[in-house]
Amino acid sequence: MSDSPAGVVELLGVLAYAELTAFLRLAEDAATLAPSLTDRAALSGLAAAEYAHFVLLRDRLSWLGADPEEAMAPFVSSLDDWHAQTRPGDWLEALVKAYVGTGIAGDFYREAARHVDPETRKLVDEVLAEEVRSEFVVERVRAALAENPGLAGRLALWARRMVGEALSQGHRLAVSRPHLALLLVSASEEGPGGRSTRDAGLDTDLVEIGRLFARLTEEHGKRMAALGLVPGP
Amino acid sequence: MSDSPAGVVELLGVLAYAELTAFLRLAEDAATLAPSLTDRAALSGLAAAEYAHFVLLRDRLSWLGADPEEAMAPFVSSLDDWHAQTRPGDWLEALVKAYVGTGIAGDFYREAARHVDPETRKLVDEVLAEEVRSEFVVERVRAALAENPGLAGRLALWARRMVGEALSQGHRLAVSRPHLALLLVSASEEGPGGRSTRDAGLDTDLVEIGRLFARLTEEHGKRMAALGLVPGP
Numbered sequence: 257m258s259d260s261p262a263g264v265v266e267l268l269g270v271l272a273y274a275e276l277t278a279f280l281r282l283a284e285d286a287a288t289l290a291p292s293l294t295d296r297a298a299l300s301g302l303a304a305a306e307y308a309h310f311v312l313l314r315d316r317l318s319w320l321g322a323d324p325e326e327a328m329a330p331f332v333s334s335l336d337d338w339h340a341q342t343r344p345g346d347w348l349e350a351l352v353k354a355y356v357g358t359g360i361a362g363d364f365y366r367e368a369a370r371h372v373d374p375e376t377r378k379l380v381d382e383v384l385a386e387e388v389r390s391e392f393v394v395e396r397v398r399a400a401l402a403e404n405p406g407l408a409g410r411l412a413l414w415a416r417r418m419v420g421e422a423l424s425q426g427h428r429l430a431v432s433r434p435h436l437a438l439l440l441v442s443a444s445e446e447g448p449g450g451r452s453t454r455d456a457g458l459d460t461d462l463v464e465i466g467r468l469f470a471r472l473t474e475e476h477g478k479r480m481a482a483l484g485l486v487p488g489p
Numbered sequence: 490m491s492d493s494p495a496g497v498v499e500l501l502g503v504l505a506y507a508e509l510t511a512f513l514r515l516a517e518d519a520a521t522l523a524p525s526l527t528d529r530a531a532l533s534g535l536a537a538a539e540y541a542h543f544v545l546l547r548d549r550l551s552w553l554g555a556d557p558e559e560a561m562a563p564f565v566s567s568l569d570d571w572h573a574q575t576r577p578g579d580w581l582e583a584l585v586k587a588y589v590g591t592g593i594a595g596d597f598y599r600e601a602a603r604h605v606d607p608e609t610r611k612l613v614d615e616v617l618a619e620e621v622r623s624e625f626v627v628e629r630v631r632a633a634l635a636e637n638p639g640l641a642g643r644l645a646l647w648a649r650r651m652v653g654e655a656l657s658q659g660h661r662l663a664v665s666r667p668h669l670a671l672l673l674v675s676a677s678e679e680g681p682g683g684r685s686t687r688d689a690g691l692d693t694d695l696v697e698i699g700r701l702f703a704r705l706t707e708e709h710g711k712r713m714a715a716l717g718l719v720p721g722p
Contacts, residue, residue, distance in 0.1 A: 273526070276526070276529065276530060276533065279516065279533060279537070280516050280517075280519060280520040280529075280533065281520075283512065283513050283516035283517070283520075283536070284513075284516070284517060284520065286513060287513035287514075287516075287517065292558060293506070293509070293557070293558045293561050293562065293565070294557070294558045296509065296513075297509060297543065297547065297557075300509060300512060300513065300540055300543075301540070301544070303516070303540070304512070304537050304540040304541070307533055307534070307536070307537040308537070310530065310533075311534070314530065324526070324527070324530075325525060325526045325527045328526050329526065332526070
């Protein structure tokens, strides 16, 4: 167990709900936007993988003695809001969302893994081992851009909006869930022991959260380049 | 390989699309109708299992040298129509639909398994081994009926409508896909060799298809009793 069990349960709770809702939203996009059955099946495969991640996280919560429903509940509105703000209008937007979404989630897992107990870290590694599945998206998006380079501007803006909304929700969460915020920034600066909530000022943590988000944004930029969506100057 | 490869590809095609679309519809019902995150996760688990079945069936089609997209295409409108006609209005209807739908699919797999080559039969057995997952539904529906027995009439009618729509689509398919119809009725009456499409009259096959559907309806009745939804006289 970590020395910050409240933070760990919150971390697993937000990740579990993120995976469950990603599963459902990807399935919806597959059902409503895929141009062919093959594409529908491919995006459905990504969705099903998210559900498998959810099960790992939920079972870990139960193992820790937490109620998964209660652990997820505080994060429902933030994640639902993010999805409501980033509802794809067509198949390419759905693909970019799937790639950006699983990418940010993966980076976030990597960051989180640095700050939790070894057992939870093993779980996070299991989830990350699955992440390659979204690579089919790169192929599809690059093929679409090769055929119609004019799409790049719209899709780059779309990706930018998704990241902006994610950071906005993330900042709101960091303020309202100080245990979680501390967990994410503590060990990287202070060594494995971390800090207690008593020692740390909220503002300092928000600065560190800001740095974490800057790293996530940087990784996002690399993914945009991989898709062929290099942001403008 | 079976002596009726066209029928086998059609059988795998209809089952594959049925699983893919069941996955997507169950996910939609989980997202829109579940009263709690625990319930949402439970129905999502049923959905994810359907996706795993789809993968088995799609891979078998590829192994047989068939294009999965082409094999599924002829069945899209029938299955989409069925789902459009049986969109659940609330959580209990969604549960009953999940149970009835996976139940009929399971019986259909069992019937189909009697008429295909041993390799395909092994695959069908794998799919069937997963079917226990829908049992959580029984518990939920019985609990709801214990609390409010007046729900039984509406839910029994709802289940009846779903089966009626399924048989209606099934009959339409049996007429338009004679290879598939022959595959499903041949071996049970004629021994493992089956009949060729040349020998058999379509009307005879429809009679046997009618008997097959009668068996499916009988099994459905047992499931209704298990849910506590005994049909009226």
